[in-house]
Amino acid sequence: MNRRFALVGTGARAEMFVQAITASPAAQLVAFCDTNEHRMAVHNGWLPAPVPTYAAGDLATMLARERADVLIVTSVDATHAGHIVTALEAGCDVITEKPMTTDAAGCRAILDAIARTGRQVSVAFNYRFNPVHERVRMLLAEGAVGEIGSVHFEWLLDVRHGADYFRRWHRDKANSGGLLVHKAGHHFDLVNWWLGTAPAEVYASGKLFFYGENGKRHGYAREYDRVHGSPAATDDPFALHLADNPRLRSLYLDAEQLDGYHRDQNVFAPGVTIEDDMAVLVRYDTGATMTYHLTAYSPWEGYRLMVNGSRGRLELEVVENDHVSPSAAGSLKGAAVHGMTENPEHGHRRLTLHPFWEPAREIDLPSSPRGGHGGADERMTAVLLGTATDPLARSATARDGALALATGLAANESLRTGAPVAVKDLALF
Ligand SMILES: NC(=O)c1ccc[n+]([C@@H]2O[C@H](COP(=O)([O-])OP(=O)(O)OC[C@H]3O[C@@H](n4cnc5c(N)ncnc54)[C@H](O)[C@@H]3O)[C@@H](O)[C@H]2O)c1
Structure with a gap:
């Protein structure tokens, strides 16, 4: 039987779900x-045929009138909890983009609504569906490094992708929870899933070092508020030119007279309340620990993971792009490099097992599938829409969403107080 899907939040991310639903024989998009x-x-x-549209205040009416079975939530992060609870109360299941929500109250409201209604929430943690991350999960589950003592995890967002969080709603912590919730939530979820653990205590230290008003100190700042219509932005490598990209123009520039949403703010303009450089120390319920760092102003993009165990060590290095080409500065991650037939940016992936008293072994990795986030998006939507099986338990539940959030919220609280935070004190569950 075809399940009926409605979607709230028709921005950029919505398209991935819309395409998957319209291509699926088991799903129908209704509103x-x-x-x-x-x-x-x-x-x-x-779309081949338009669907009915509803104002945000009419979400419950939409779900009832269009007889929706499932609500997809792809709106601004801080609005997720309200939409999820409305849908659960209407008898729908929910697939929500990460983060599940941005604060403890929203998390509790979602978990309570699930208990009350018996409906389900899946969190779209697409990074779990990356074949390299699946390989890490399998190796650790097979005991390749034995019992896990500690993890070291560093994630670098380059000055193209990282900058994008400082151009729009993410730059306000009230909207996104900051990068420890909005972005690192993916990474905290991966570690929970890889290790089969839950965070117990978190200490964090972080700051806004590069973007915002720091741009003056580092010599990058230009005097303008938003790019469109600002001569000072013409040759700014941090400027996103909405008018040059038909998709960005139609989704944002042509839409802004209705709500004043400027997608192209100056990343060095005042008003940034999130951090761009964050160090986190986590102790898990198994006794394992993690040192984690997120940098949002790196010259190259990728990550390094090291897992230390009782039988050896696993190391993963992924370089998504080794630099940001000058001709691609001011574009979005994954966008074509203008005027180039060949992308000058290069990457590589290396997964190495170091057993004790043996030479290191490089692990064969599946070739990178085509598609969004290394093929992860297509693999995830196939499972979420019910057209593929999930033997590795990659599909994330509301509890998984809450556990990823737990590390980020505890880290934010630690930033605020300067002290370590016990996850149980957040009273999320
Ligand atoms: N997993 C991933 O790789 C990934 C990638 C990108 C975005 N996302 C997530 O997808 C979501 C959307 O991100 P985006 O980049 O598409 O943002 P976007 O700004 O392009 O779209 C957000 C949409 O939400 C709408 N909106 C704002 N307030 C609303 C409300 N109260 N009710 C209903 N709609 C409202 C906006 O009008 C806009 O259309 C976010 O939660 C983000 O974290 C996930």
Whole structure:
């Protein structure tokens, strides 16, 4: 039987779900909901046949009138909890983008609504579906390094991708929870899943070092508020030119007169309340520990993971791009490098097992599938829409969403107080 899907939040990320639903024989798209009528019309224009659209305040009406079975939530992070609870109360299941929500109250409201209604929430942690991350999970589950004592994990966002969090709603912690919730939530979820653990205590130290008003100190700042219409932004490598990209123009520039959402703010303009450089120390319920660092202003993009165990050590290095080409500065991650037939940016992946008293062994990795996030997006939507099986238990539940959030929220609290935070004191569960 076809399940009926409605979607709230018709921005950029919505398209991945819309395409998967419209291509699936087991799913039917029945309606859109958003605060911005123009963005819903743009998405409808991409469909073979438009679906009904509803204002954000009419979400419950939409779910009832369109007889939705499942709500997809791809709106601004801080709005997730309200939409999820409304859908659960309406008898729907929910697939939500990460983070599940941005604060402890929202998390408790979601878990309570699940208990009350018996409905399900899946969190779209697509990084679990990356074949390299699946390989790490399998190796650790097979005991390749024995019992795990500690993890060292460093994630670098380059000055193209990292900068994008400082151009729009993410730059306000009230919207996104900051990068420890919005971005590192992916990484904290991976570690929970890889190790089969839950965080117990978290200490964090972080700051806004590069973006915002620091741009003056480092010599990058230009005097303008937003790029569109600002001569000072013309040759700024940090500027995103919405008018040059038909998709960005239609989704954001042509829609902004309705809600004043400027997608192209100056990353060095005042008003940033999130951090761009964060160090986190986590103790897990198994006794394992993690040292983690997220940097959002790196010259190259990728990550390094090291897992120390009772039988050896596993090391993963992924370089997604070794530099940001000058011709691609001011574009978005994954965008074509303008005027180049060949992308000058290079990457590599290396997974190495170091057993005790043996030479290191490089682990064969599956070739990178095509598609969003290293093929992870397509693999995830196939499982979430019920057209593929999930033997590795990659699909994340609301509890998984809460556990990923637990590390980020505890880290944020630690930033605020300067002290370690016991996860149980957040009273999420
Ligand atoms: N897993 C991933 O790899 C990944 C990648 C990108 C984005 N995301 C997630 O997807 C979500 C959307 O991100 P995006 O980049 O598409 O953002 P976006 O700004 O392009 O879209 C957000 C949409 O939400 C709408 N909106 C704002 N307030 C609303 C409300 N109260 N009710 C209904 N709609 C509202 C906006 O009008 C906009 O259309 C976020 O939660 C983000 O974390 C996940």
